[in-house]
Amino acid sequence: MTTSIIGAGESPYTRHPPGDLTTSQVLADAVVRALSDAGVRPTEVDGFAVSSFTLAPDHAIDLAWRLGLRLRWLMEDTNGGASAVAMLQHAVRAVESGDASTVVLVAGDRMDANAFRTLVTRYNRATADHLTPLPVAGPNPQFAMLTQRQMAEFGLTGEDYGRLVLSQRGWAERNPGAVYRSPMTMADYLHAPIVASPLRRFDCVPPVTGADAVVVSADRNGTRRARVRAVSTRYNVDDQLGDGLRTPLAELSDGLWEASGLGPRDVDVVSVYDDYPAMSIAQLLDVGLLDVADVPGSLGRLLASGRPAVNTSGGQLSAGQAGSAGGMHGLVEVVQQLRGRAGERQIPDATFGLVTGYGMILYRYGACANAVVLEGAS
Amino acid sequence: MSVSIQQCTNCRHRWFPDRLICPSCGTTDFVRESAEHCRIEQVTSLADGSTVATARVADEVPLIVRLLGDASVHDVVPLTTRPDVDGPAAFLPIPSPPSEATR
Numbered sequence: 001m002t003t004s005i006i007g008a009g010e011s012p013y014t015r016h017p018p019g020d021l022t023t024s025q026v027l028a029d030a031v032v033r034a035l036s037d038a039g040v041r042p043t044e045v046d047g048f049a050v051s052s053f054t055l056a057p058d059h060a061i062d063l064a065w066r067l068g069l070r071l072r073w074l075m076e077d078t079n080g081g082a083s084a085v086a087m088l089q090h091a092v093r094a095v096e097s098g099d100a101s102t103v104v105l106v107a108g109d110r111m112d113a114n115a116f117r118t119l120v121t122r123y124n125r126a127t128a129d130h131l132t133p134l135p136v137a138g139p140n141p142q143f144a145m146l147t148q149r150q151m152a153e154f155g156l157t158g159e160d161y162g163r164l165v166l167s168q169r170g171w172a173e174r175n176p177g178a179v180y181r182s183p184m185t186m187a188d189y190l191h192a193p194i195v196a197s198p199l200r201r202f203d204c205v206p207p208v209t210g211a212d213a214v215v216v217s218a219d220r221n222g223t224r225r226a227r228v229r230a231v232s233t234r235y236n237v238d239d240q241l242g243d244g245l246r247t248p249l250a251e252l253s254d255g256l257w258e259a260s261g262l263g264p265r266d267v268d269v270v271s272v273y274d275d276y277p278a279m280s281i282a283q284l285l286d287v288g289l290l291d292v293a294d295v296p297g298s299l300g301r302l303l304a305s306g307r308p309a310v311n312t313s314g315g316q317l318s319a320g321q322a323g324s325a326g327g328m329h330g331l332v333e334v335v336q337q338l339r340g341r342a343g344e345r346q347i348p349d350a351t352f353g354l355v356t357g358y359g360m361i362l363y364r365y366g367a368c369a370n371a372v373v374l375e376g377a378s
Numbered sequence: 379m380s381v382s383i384q385q386c387t388n389c390r391h392r393w394f395p396d397r398l399i400c401p402s403c404g405t406t407d408f409v410r411e412s413a414e415h416c417r418i419e420q421v422t423s424l425a426d427g428s429t430v431a432t433a434r435v436a437d438e439v440p441l442i443v444r445l446l447g448d449a450s451v452h453d454v455v456p457l458t459t460r461p462d463v464d465g466p467a468a469f470l471p472i473p474s475p476p477s478e479a480t481r
Contacts (some may be wrong), residue, residue, distance in 0.1 A: 125477065126395045133461075133471035134430060134444045141430040142442065145420035196430070197423045239401045241440065363395060364432070364440060 003092045004225035004377070005214045007038020008332040008339075011108060013179050013210035013320040021209065023054045023110040028067060030211035030325075031106050038215040039223075040102060047073035047091060047100030047216075051083035051107040051324040054115050073100035081273050081359025082233070082368035083107055084212075084327035089231045089370065091216045101217060108211020109323025116207045119323070126363045139275075139361045140204060144196035146244045146365055147278040151198070153245055154281075154295035158198065161277040162189040164310075165202050165317055167303045168274070172314025174345040179208055179320040203277055208320030212328035214335060219377075224339040226353070226374040230259035233370035236362075244365030247279070247358055249286035252371065257288070260373035264288035267373070268350040269337045270308045271330030273358035274315040279366070283356050284310070287371065308354070312337060312345050327357035331372070338376030351376050379458040381470050383439060385411040392439045416441055416468050417454050433468055443468035 011029035027050065035042060048069050050060045058066075060076035073094045077083040084107055091103040109115065120138040122128050150156060166189060172178035184202065192201035219227060232255060234248035257263055264287055272283040281299060284290045289308070291298035303310065313319045313333040316326050334353035336342045342350075353374045360368045384396045389403035392411065399406055416433035423429050429445040435457070447465015449455050456467045459474070 129473050129477050130395055130471050131442060133473075134428075134442070134469070136424070136430060141422050141424065142432075144422040145430075145432045148420050148422070193425065194423070195425055199422075364442065 001096050002219040002227055003095045003216060004219045004227045005335045005374070006217050006220060006223050006225045007034045007040065007215035008335045009033025009037050009213050010177060010329070010332055011211040013177060013208040013322055015179055015206060015208055015320070017110055017112055017209035021110060023052055023108070024058060024063060024066065026108050026110055026209060026211045027052060027055070027063060027106050030108055030213040031067060031104055034104060034106070034213035034215050040215055042068055044102050045069050045104050046071055047094055047103030049075040049077060049087040049091060049103065049105045051077040051079070051087060052109050053080070053119050053323045054109045054111070073103065079360050079368045080324050081275060081326040081366070082357040082370055083324055083359070084331045085231060085355060085357040085370035085372050086233055086368070088214070088216065088228070088331065088372055089233055092228050092231060095216060095218055103216040104213060105216060105328070106211060106213040107328040108325040110209045111207045111323040112209065124362065130363070140196040140199055142361060142364050143276045143278060144199045147198055147276065149243050150245055150278050150281065156281070156296050158190055159186065160296045160299060161203065162186050163300060163303055164277045164280055165189055168311045168315040169318050171312045171345055172318035174343070175314050175319060178314040178318050179206060180314070180318045199276070202317065205275055205316040205321035208322050210320065210322035210325060212322070212325045212332045214328070214331060224378045226335045226338040227377050229261065229373045229375050230256050231370070231372040232256045232259070233368070236367045240363050240365070240367070245282060247282050247286050247366065248369035249283055249356060249371055253287050256371055256373060262352060262373060264354070267308045267352040267354045269312055269334055269347050269353045270310050271313070271315070271334050271355045272311065273327055273330060273356050274311055274317050275321065275326065275358070277317070279358060280311070280315070283358060283369070287354065287356065309347050312342065312347065327359065331355045334374060338374055340376070379456040379463065379467060380412040380414045381457045381459050381472060382410045383413045383435060384408045392435065394435070394439050394441055413439070413457055415454050416443065416457050418445070418449055418451050418468070421445065421451055431468065441468070441470055443470050
């Protein structure tokens, strides 16, 4: 059985949410938009999954109850930037096995200053015990040092990272949903304040409030949809003992492409999880879109050619990081590209897409990664 | 100055932060070992002027530390659980009492 994503929606991202806006309301807004996009009524939904850092004290069943969903399949995923593809993997298997027929996946958060501070200082036990007391508030130092390692390993410069950031900002200029859309120059990028050397302001995602959702079902002829050709995940592949320059995607990439029947150069549009430019580069390398012998050159050629187009929403670096929705944001963008609904930033004749997820910084870098290959169909 | 690091009694592999099962050999028996020094691998300067580093104990156990005093990449510096000592040293926070009972 082929499983498809038949609808997608995003609750508008904002840096400054109204005081009375709750995480549940933001998630519900994304669900309603995705169902409307799919032409599916809430009564048709029999599977539901959610990922959110700030939904507590509620859980998936509380949200399902308040959304009026009567379900045969329910899950809650706590893996942040890797949650979207992880939930999708489970949903695909649920539809294939007959445990559910129409599944809604949603991720997002009300991520104001207090929520962000609480999240990053109590991210896990290792953070609370060994990082927050340093003191550091968030993973910028770890990814600054990972970026140093990557620069040394592959000969990357600040301008190389800047090219990626500027490319994404160029896409964001065409995305009305991005929180940062003003044109940016290389000088703007290079002269921005240092956050944690060598990371500058525009290397770091802006936290926003928002949510993203998709509707998954058995393949429906006559519906503009994104078929799932292959999906794969890996968790904790090295016990945090490595250098973090290769993500778990390196382990799953060959099998993913083989299962999809495609290769990395067959895809038209890619969303890689861009919590930092270094991690975008790491993931592009892991999935075979960059040449390990010439990472700076192959990155420049990839961005210049636009084939495949990378992070066409502007990515989290320009569109914003809505807490746990980071991975779902990339999934929604590629689904809309493959369904021909990406507005001014539409890639002509986009047929195949790749979405990666990455996340959960246990101590030094992320421990979860996954990817899905999608095919547009109508 | 020193810090306490978890060591597997079976394979002798050292771990930080503490694990519940040894990822190397799968046993659950650990002891505490004193680690006195670490080698600095990377250093990042934060906007508030502080300096955070990646370091390793015996070129094996990776740590995230704050540098106290002057220290550079490749330097071997003392490890401490106190943030107020004179440097050069590497501050590694370890709650006391521990937030989770481990051996």
